[in-house]
Amino acid sequence: MKFLIVLALIAAVSADLKPLSKEQADEVRHAWDKVKHNEVEILHEIFKAHPDIQNKFPQFAGKDLEQIKSNSDFSTHATRIVSFITENLSLAGNPDLLPAIKTRVNEMGQNHRNRGVTKEQFNEFRSTLTDYVKHHSSLDGDAEHAWNQAFDNVFFIIFSNLDGHPVV
Numbered sequence: 001m002k003f004l005i006v007l008a009l010i011a012a013v014s015a016d017l018k019p020l021s022k023e024q025a026d027e028v029r030h031a032w033d034k035v036k037h038n039e040v041e042i043l044h045e046i047f048k049a050h051p052d053i054q055n056k057f058p059q060f061a062g063k064d065l066e067q068i069k070s071n072s073d074f075s076t077h078a079t080r081i082v083s084f085i086t087e088n089l090s091l092a093g094n095p096d097l098l099p100a101i102k103t104r105v106n107e108m109g110q111n112h113r114n115r116g117v118t119k120e121q122f123n124e125f126r127s128t129l130t131d132y133v134k135h136h137s138s139l140d141g142d143a144e145h146a147w148n149q150a151f152d153n154v155f156f157i158i159f160s161n162l163d164g165h166p167v168v
């Protein structure tokens, strides 16, 4: 029994937020800087790999990806997603700004919960985005570790919201 309690405590601690150090945040920003202007290409890669994500968007569902890719609706949404990442990364690595990140990500998680987006879809998104950054920028060693830590944190907040509990 004691053993189970210890295991449960370890699980609870390891599932918590691990904010990035300033150095880690700089490494992630450095990798992200090289791709952050490829908004349309990034969303295109995500929809191509995961049509179930595309189909969650009423304005894109069932449409030919190669055609919608050049619409202004598409680039507007691509810019929203990519800017969300850029803005949160600009706050990372500074403990004073952690509450601001939590507020934004809680809000985004709540909005996406209301849209019925699943954890599986978020994981699909993460995996395609990470592959994209690996292929178009430099992401290995410490930078890759920091990137994964950043996404573990953001996804911890999003998933808590999908479960109905904002992170305080």
Ligand code: HEM
Pocket (backbone or CB within 6 Å): 053, 054, 056, 057, 058, 077, 080, 081, 082, 084, 085, 107, 108, 111, 112, 115, 117, 121, 122, 123, 125
């Ligand atoms: C993984 C599956 C996802 C699905 C199915 C999804 C779906 C949607 C939909 C349907 C909208 C509304 C679009 C509109 O009103 O034009 C939206 C808005 C938005 N999405 Fe996503 N999304 C996903 C992941 C993400 C991720 C990972 C990010 C950020 C990194 C993101 C950032 C945003 C932002 C910033 C908005 C606009 C503000 C808002 O309404 O929250 N989304 N998303």
